[in-house]
Amino acid sequence: MAGNGTRTSASGETIQHLKKMIASGEFPPGGRLPTERDLAVQLGVSRNTLREAIRALTLAGLLEARQGDGTYVTSLSPAMLLDTFAMLVELSADATVLDMLEVRRALESVAATQAASRITDEQLGRLAGHLEEMRHDPQRGDGSVDEVVHADAQFHAVVTEAAGNPVLAALIEALSTRTLRARTWRGRVDQGVFDRAIREHEAIFEALRDRDPARAGAVAAAHVAGVEAFLRAAQH
């Protein structure tokens, strides 16, 4: 009966069907889908198969199911969608880490450049705060590298936020896995290059504070390049 030309598994077919319905606006962002029972009948598949499709699209960030309530289409914001992309990056092989960093270098540079001409005083204030947190030398005290890692992540998050490009922000976020950050900072502490990393962040901050786009882009690129060099050396 189905006889469709494409390689069709009922489940995969259902996924495509749902995607199409969402893309066509039949189910608008934020809108609610029919109940699983009804939708299964409508699509001509069992509820079980429909559920597999829904679950898959939920993991992809397209749908959101709330028990007792219903299933809704997400806002389809870049951040939401690229969030799942981050999951994939996390699982990538070590061999691709340097490739990812090369991309991140370009993106962070663009973000800093854009941010320099758009950043607000409030954002600059937060930046300064995170910079201060970062200065807590983990070698003394309880030595919690986690704190520094967190401050580092926050710092870069503010920069990408100031850049005002959600796609750019989401991509940078996705490429900056927490595990990589942690590894890098721990290595810096071990090798005594902690201060240099701090200075790099200060340079980015100062360029942004001076609203100097070209300089901001350059120092941001240099910063990531420093991480690259560090990791490249560590791989031997």
Added chain:
Amino acid sequence: MAGNGTRTSASGETIQHLKKMIASGEFPPGGRLPTERDLAVQLGVSRNTLREAIRALTLAGLLEARQGDGTYVTSLSPAMLLDTFAMLVELSADATVLDMLEVRRALESVAATQAASRITDEQLGRLAGHLEEMRHDPQRGDGSVDEVVHADAQFHAVVTEAAGNPVLAALIEALSTRTLRARTWRGRVDQGVFDRAIREHEAIFEALRDRDPARAGAVAAAHVAGVEAFLRAAQH
């Protein structure tokens, strides 16, 4: 004791569990998973629930199920993983198109820069071929814009291939949706700026042929910037 921070549904839990097993190397890339029946017992969930998790990770590009054979972990290559990311981009709202292009501009520039110092004569030859295909003016003949779109895509694919960074290639590929390419070329034909677009591609080709990284990066960025300007104007 449920007070765990994470939202725990058996299905979501299973997805996390599988991801962990893959990340930890318990299921190495290319490796085969136990049968659904066995794995369901092992994870303490029903086979149906396990199937939802497997289907979700399959859509995400992490697993690959072959009926009658078994379920395998994919190669986890960037291209494979980012392929699903492309699907998400396709569904993004129009409002984010310009944001995406801004990112693409940076990435294409990097790709061209890298390619300039690594491209082989064979790749240059293919580039010239695609350039020739692109010159088939769609205004005469059957006016198949599709052909030009395809040649355009191939052209950029060769550039990213020559750049030698799989992550970069996959990202650019994902951000360059076919629908967007088609829309752009059709608009160029309508507005008679077809030749200019061809010249931009020629400029990229010549910079690569001369192995001039800086120039290649610059003209590539200018090319995407042209697309941006074109679409920005078209939105009004």
Added chain:
DNA sequence: GCACAGTATTGGTTGGGCCAATCCATAGAC
């Protein structure tokens, strides 16, 4: 008008069953 209990609705999960594609070992043809 408001708090609360009961009920209907809806996604979450389970177990079992059957189908279809693939693999594999064995028997047969040449």
Added chain:
DNA sequence: GTCTATGGATTGGCCCAACCAATACTGTGC
């Protein structure tokens, strides 16, 4: 001896029916 095909055994694909759990809704009593 080598190749073929034939028939199980294995494995994912799909469906059905039922029950659980969380949420929304509704009507009652105050």
